[in-house]
Amino acid sequence: MNEPRPLVAYAFAYVGRQLHSFDELNANAALRRQRGIQLAFEKTSGRHILRTIIDSSTYRAVPFVSREKFRQAINTAREAGADLLLADIQELMTRTRRNRIIECTNALDALDVEIWDASLHRTWRSMTAAERRPLVISAARAAQSRSEAVKAGISLSRAEKSKAPNGNYKKGVLANRRCADQRARRYRDFVLSEMAKLPPGEKLSPSTLATALNAAGLPSARGGRWSHNTAKDLIARVEDMAVAQPLS
Structure with a gap:
């Protein structure tokens, strides 16, 4: 058998x-x-x-x-x-x-x-x-019901944001920067590994990195796909981190 x-x-x-x-x-x-x-x-x-x-x-x-x-x-x-x-x-x-x-x-x-x-x-x-x-x-x-619920939540979020006092603007900017820095630390190894694949002297382009991040299923700041601009910002932050805290 x-x-x-x-x-x-x-x-x-x-x-x-x-x-x-x-x-x-x-x-x-x-x-x-x-x-x-x-x-x-x-x-x-x-x-x-x-x-x-x-x-x-x-x-x-x-x-x-x-x-x-x-x-x-x-x-x-x-x-x-x-x-x-x-x-x-x-x-x-x-x-x-x-x-x-x-x-x-x-x-x-x-x-x-x-x-x-x-x-x-x-x-x-x-x-x-x-x-x-x-x-x-x-x-x-x-899936349709979930999509409708998400859209309703987005509408409510936008309405709440419109009522936010102007004094919260600076706090929001600082919070966004902190989140961007945390994301750069989280993806640092991935970005550096993509840089290491390139020939000596060649820089990692934002478009190439965006393609690699999307292929790996890694989400951008808003949970969606990476674009040229969001990948460009990530590269800049990772490079700043590498200068400030070089790998041992």
């Missing part, structure tokens, strides 16, 4: 801020819930999880199927002759922007690795079009 194929588990969640330690990852409710579902599947199915890849992002425009760690999980499963285990495909799609949900379904269809939904004890490939349709519709409706 053939042994059941092993599993590579992938858990993903969008977060309000970057998670920097295993303790923070373990404390995240969405990731903890997914891991619980996957471990329960391992126990009831008799399958063995070879490796678990935990992923999180503050950048909500990129769906989970486009994440570098998702591709890593797929490659790991392929090389090990294993299947990929997701806790709840519908939940992952629900957290995806509405205009990217179909992209997720197409990406799952194109994979040459078997994808298991631990909550359903089913593979993606075994689900019929009729079974997938309500999953996609539910995810789209949830």
Whole structure:
């Protein structure tokens, strides 16, 4: 009798801020819930999880199927002759922007690795079009509701800002500078590593850095994509830090 194929588990969640330690990852409710579902599947199915890849992002425009760690999980499963285990495909799609949900379904269809939904004890490939349709519709409706809530929150925030007294302007400027400095310290190693890839004497361009930051899924100040100007400011701050506090 053939042994059941092993599993590579992938858990993903969008977060309000970057998670920097295993303790923070373990404390995240969405990731903890997914891991619980996957471990329960391992126990009831008799399958063995070879490796678990935990992923999180503050950048909500990129769906989970486009994440570098998702591709890593797929490659790991392929090389090990294993299947990929997701806790709840519908939940992952629900957290995806509405205009990217179909992209997720197409990406799952194109994979040459078997994808298991631990909550359903089913593979993606075994689900019929009729079974997938309500999953996609539910995810789209949830994404729309979340988008409307975010827009309402932005409108309220703008209204509150318009009422702020002028005396708070300087405090706001100082707070923004502190945040920018903290972000530069956080991304310093990444920027320096991109600089190190260049030939001697060649400077890192803002556009090149912006492309690298976006590809790595690292969010800008407002949680969106990096532009030429925001990357230019980051380079300047990192260079100032390198002069003030050179690497040992």
